[in-house]
Amino acid sequence: MRSGASTGCSINGVAYPGQALDYHCFANPLADDDYNWTYVRNVSTGVEGWIRHDLLSDHGSKVRCR
Incomplete structure (x- = not known):
């Protein structure tokens, strides 16, 4: 999980398999x-x-951010 939509952004945390x-x-x-x-x-x-x-x-959200 990152602070922005780029691999260059800092890491906020980790989402492990099984976590909602x-x-x-x-x-x-x-x-x-x-x-x-x-x-x-x-x-x-x-x-x-x-x-x-x-x-x-599931390839993420289907709703575009505004």
């Missing part, structure tokens, strides 16, 4: 990494941050 994530929305990449990102809250820890879609088993 509350999806908020998705955004296109801030950097040239060709990945979309979903903003999530880890229900187990309360930590919020961005996770790349390819790292989520």
Whole structure:
């Protein structure tokens, strides 16, 4: 989980398999990494941050961030 929608952003926390994530929305990449990102809250820890879609088993949120 990162502070922004880029691998260059700092790490906020980790989401482990089996932990529930509350999806908020998705955004296109801030950097040239060709990945979309979903903003999530880890229900187990309360930590919020961005996770790349390819790292989520269901490919993330379907709602675009405004």
